[in-house]
Amino acid sequence: MGKKIYVGNLGFNVDSDQLASTFAAFGTVESANIITDRDTGRSKGFAFVEMSTDSEATAAIEKLNGMDLSGRAMNISEAKPQAPRTGGGGGGFRGGGNSRGGFGSGSRRSY
Secondary structure: OOEEEEEEOOOOOOOHHHHHHHHHHHOOEEEEEEEEOOOOOOEEEEEEEEEOOHHHHHHHHHHHOOOEEOOEEOEEEEOOOOOOOOOOOOOOOOOOOOOOOOOOOOOOOOO
């Protein structure tokens, strides 16, 4: 299995084919996935590229980090494993947090 590369600061008009061809100069590109917004389908400005070998990935990172692609300097590094996601957000009816309330909630201090 190859090495995954994080590619940040991408122009919003860069597509997967353009990204793959940029990295292909350094070896076999297994995949090039631009991350898009779930609702709008618009690029979020970053992607993941998977190269077939570690040495190809290392060469691509060293040569392409900071290189201009579509008017923006790419930020390229080895991808880090995704942190495990935990359960949902707030704590039920009141949305979690403390239950002291806010301004005008009726809490009174006595001095």
